[in-house]
Amino acid sequence: HCFEAAGLTGEVAxxxxxxxxxxxxxLFADALGRPLRLARxxxxxxxxxxxxAARRFGVAVDEAAWTAGTRWYEPRHDLEGHYRRYLDDVRSLRSSL
Known part of the structure; x- marks a missing residue:
């Protein structure tokens, strides 16, 4: 829900x-419906x-190399409806509080 509210898309590190x-x-990738990148x-x-700090002070750093993941987890979209149903339940409960 937070990713949607913030307008964030794409993979999650x-x-x-x-x-x-x-x-x-x-499970996290499946529940989010987004690819996960495990940070190095x-x-x-x-x-x-x-x-x-490097960006702030203009020091050239290969950011892609520094932030490259070590593993990726793709969501299994066949489970998306399962998790979506629970998310809808959570949102409904939160609204009623």
């Missing part, structure tokens, strides 16, 4: 936490901070 689980990553570790946050 993920890191940390549950990204050590292939099953969780696939370690120190993903530090890499992002370094890229932001």
């Amino acid at each position: 993920v890191c940390g936490g549950g990204t050590g689980s292939e099953a969780w990553l696939q 570790g370690p120190e993903v946050g530090a890499r992002g901070a370094a890229l932001a």
Whole structure:
């Protein structure tokens, strides 16, 4: 819902936490209906901070190389209706609160 509200499209980069689980990553891709890109570790946050600083101070950095994923998970679109139904239920419940 947040991605839709913000007008975001395309793949989702993920890191940390549950990204050590292939099953969780696939479920997440399926539920979002979007491809997931597993960010290259370690120190993903530090890499992002370094890229932001480089951009701010005009230092040339190959951002594509620094942000390249290590794995991609494509959503299984045959499950989209299943997850959409639950999302609709959550939205309905939230509205009634």
